Amino acid sequence: MSGVGGRTDAGDPDGGHSTGVRADAALLGFARALRAAGVDASAERVHAYVRAVGELGPGMRADVYWAGRLTLCGGRDDLERYERVFAAYFGGDPTGGGTVAAAPRSRLRLIARDGPVPRSSARDENNQAPPAASLASSSEVLRHRDVAELDSAERDQLRRLLAAFALRGEVRRTARRRPSRRGEVDPHRTVRELLRRGGEPARLRRHARADRPRRVVLLVDVSGSMAPYADALLRFAHAAAHGGRTEVFTIGTRLTRVTRELSHRDPDLAMTALAAAVPDWRGGTRLGELLREFLNRWGQRGMARGAVVVVLSDGWERGDPELLGAQMRRLHRLAHRVIWANPRKARPGYAPLAAGMAAALPSVDAFVEGHSLAALERLAAVVRGAGPAPVEGADRA
Incomplete structure (x- = not known):
């Protein structure tokens, strides 16, 4: 049996190795x-996860589930x-049913064979669910597919993955201070502690920034x-609106603030409310005028x-590109x-x-793709400052 952690079957080293590699990639x-989705899955935790699944093997989906829950969740x-x-x-x-604790009826195996499969073995495997690694492989392929090329079933799977997204802006230091074990001495809290103890010696209280x-402000183009x-x-914006301080606007022929509509936790309810609130679906694009309205x-x-x-847009502009360029320069002076x-x-x-994209690009700090789930993951990394993506092909002032 070949394991998810890269172990190979002694009888079939080549096939076992390729299966293990595919499972590791998944x-x-x-x-x-x-x-x-906002889980701090560090490299050390991921390494421990792969090793744990490698020890257990890809037998039961519950094994894959619990190995990840115990190693990846902090x-x-x-x-x-x-x-x-x-x-x-x-x-x-995890078990194909409603609970996680119960063991599934059959084990999920990744087996590479050169010869014919015995009838009894084939009959057993027909009653098994697909291996967790193969299901994950389909999701991994989906991550890189262009959204415009997906069928209805793939779009449903994409929506479930987007619902788990989290988007947080780059962290900044504030003027406020919070209690901390390390940092500067907090004189007010220290004096209050001394008074509470009647002048007896007490540990210094400290605080830090x-x-x-x-x-984060999202401007989503809903033009034709x-x-x-x-x-x-x-749906990416809906998940982002629940992950932190995020405002969402739609842009087309009108500017519409939809943060309230996206406050519904259920994505489908949020999309229904948003569809009723946005009057300019599949219309033209007046980026310069709407950006000026947003700023004013x-x-x-x-x-x-x-x-x-x-700004999530293809940059097609029906208005004056010079107006868009001027408003982008104005936005660049205000925004971080x-x-x-x-x-x-x-x-x-x-x-x-x-014309619109060329006019806007000199005032853009990062120009990224937005066609797939993997591209949106990279966008989230750029937003939080973890993945710099400099503008290519533009001369910044």
């Missing part, structure tokens, strides 16, 4: 999905995210040219000041960082030749 993809906050990502990535509950994630990607991007009404008052602003995610960027031979 587990690493699962770890990346957990990171995108606290209670991670458990709910882990449950959601596991169900979406491996295609169901508190960290806080920056606000972005129709194949709008649903996935808005919201951004100048403080929403964009010091924030990470993400400006990121542009373009689904068309992943296409072979793409160049930012559209």
Whole structure:
């Protein structure tokens, strides 16, 4: 039997090795999905996870589940995210039923054979569910597929994975201070502790600067040219709205603030409310005018000041490109960082030749792709400052 941790079958070293490699790739993809959902799956934890599954083997899905839960989760906050990502990535509950603790009826095996399979063995395997590694492999392939090319079943799986996303802005130091074991001495708390003890010696109280994630502002293009990607991007925005200080607007022929509509925890309810609130689906694009409206009404008052602003658009502009360029320069002066995610960027031979995209690019700090789940994971890393993506092909002032 070949294990997920890279062990090979003695009777079939080549086949066992390739199976183990595929299984390891699937587990690493699962770890990346957990990171995108906000779980702190560090390299050490992932290594421990792969080794644990390697010892257990890919026999039961419950083994894969519990190995990850015990090695990848660092606290209670991670458990709910882990449950959601596991169900979406491996295609169901750990046991194929409603509970995790009960053992499944059959073991999930990854076996590589050269000769014919005995009838009894084939009959047993027909009653088995697909191995966890093979289910994960399909999710790993899905991560890199263009959203516009997915069928209905793949879109449903993508929606489940997007529901587990988390998006947090780059962390910044605040003026507020919090109690800490290390840091500067807090004179007020120290004096209060001495008074409480009646002047008896007491340990010094300390405090440190508190960290806080920056606000994230998402501007999602819902025009006709972005129709194949709008649903996935808005579901990404829905997950982001529950992960921290995030504001969401749709842009097309009008500017619509949809943060309230996306406050529903159920993604489908949120999409229904959003569809009723947005009047300009599949219309044209007036990026320059709408960006000016956003800055005049919201951004100048403080929403964009010091924030990470993400524009999710293909850059097609029906209005004046010079107006878009001027408003992008204005936005760049207000925001901490400006990121542009373009689904068309992943296409072979793409160049930012559209007038709107060319006008906006000099004021963009990071120009990234937005066509697939893996691209959105990279976008989330850029937003939190963990994955710098400099602008290519643009001269920054």
